[in-house]
Structures are given as structure tokens and as C-alpha cells.
Amino acid sequence: MIRYSLRCEQGHAFDMWFADGATYDALAGEGHVSCPECGSARVEKALMAPGIPRKGAAQAMSNAPAPREVARMISRYRAKVMAETTDVGRRFPEKVRDMHEGLIDHAPIRGEATPDEAKSLAEDGIAILPVPPEPPKEN
Ligand SMILES: [Zn+2]
Numbered sequence: 001m002i003r004y005s006l007r008c009e010q011g012h013a014f015d016m017w018f019a020d021g022a023t024y025d026a027l028a029g030e031g032h033v034s035c036p037e038c039g040s041a042r043v044e045k046a047l048m049a050p051g052i053p054r055k056g057a058a059q060a061m062s063n064a065p066a067p068r069e070v071a072r073m074i075s076r077y078r079a080k081v082m083a084e085t086t087d088v089g090r091r092f093p094e095k096v097r098d099m100h101e102g103l104i105d106h107a108p109i110r111g112e113a114t115p116d117e118a119k120s121l122a123e124d125g126i127a128i129l130p131v132p133p134e135p136p137k138e139n
Pocket of ligand 1: 008009010011012035036037038039040
């Protein structure tokens with residue numbers, strides 16, 4: 001059940017319960033929802049009654065992906081990086097710099113860089129992306 005705060009064309013406010021939003025739409029659309037004060041069937045939804053969780057509103061608020069989905073996305077991204085890059089380990093900063101300077105061919109690589117090394121690369125206009133850590137496994 002869902003409670004709507006309604007208002008008629010005369011400005012009378014009243015609350016009514018409906019099985020769901022679709023039921024309200026159907027009834028109101030056919031003029032079966034009328035103001036208890038003046039009988040007008042020209043009513044419209046006012047603000048939602050507080051404290052009544054509404055399905056639509058809850059869904060609108062949770063547009064951001066759920067934590068589980070985020071974990072899956074990170075996991076997929078990580079797997080893709082792992083599959084498409086070569087691990088050069090500690091030689092990463094040096095390799096990236098060499099690539100940037102055209103000393104060696106560009107290739108997708110991954111490896112280790114300290115925060116200082118990453119900062120130094122960024123200062124030289126070399127963008128590197130952190131590989132996200134593997135999210136904890138779902139139980
Ligand atoms: Zn009225």
C-alpha cells in the first residue's frame with residue numbers, strides 16, 4: 001500500500017491509500033479519485049506523505065551502483081589490465097619514461113612505481129593509471 005498526499009483543483013489537501021502507484025494512476029485517470037471535501041475529481045499528487053518509503057523514490061536514490069557491482073567492475077577492469085599488459089615490475093617507471101621519450105616501442109605494461117615515482121612521471125606529463133587492488137571476495 002502506498003499513501004499519496006493529494007490536492008484537488010480547489011486546493012483541498014487530503015491523503016489516500018492505494019495498492020500501488022499504477023492503481024492510483026488508473027483510478028485518477030478515470031476520475032475515480034475525488035476530493036472528500038468538494039467531490040472534485042480533478043486531483044493531483046501533492047508532496048509525498050513523509051515516512052512512507054516509496055519504491056520509485058528509493059530506486060531513484062540508489063542510481064549509484066551497489067558496492068557488490070562496484071567490486072565486480074573493479075575485478076573485471078583489473079582482470080582486463082592483467083590480461084592486456086606485461087608486468088615489468090620495478091622497471092616500470094624507467095620503461096614508461098623510455099617509451100615516453102621514444103627510446104623503446106610503446107607497449108602496454110604494468111609494474112610498480114612508488115608514489116614519488118608516479119608523481120615524477122606525472123610532472124613530466126606521463127600519465128599512469130593505478131591498477132586497483134583486488135576487491136575482497138564476496139562471501
Ligand atoms: Zn476539494
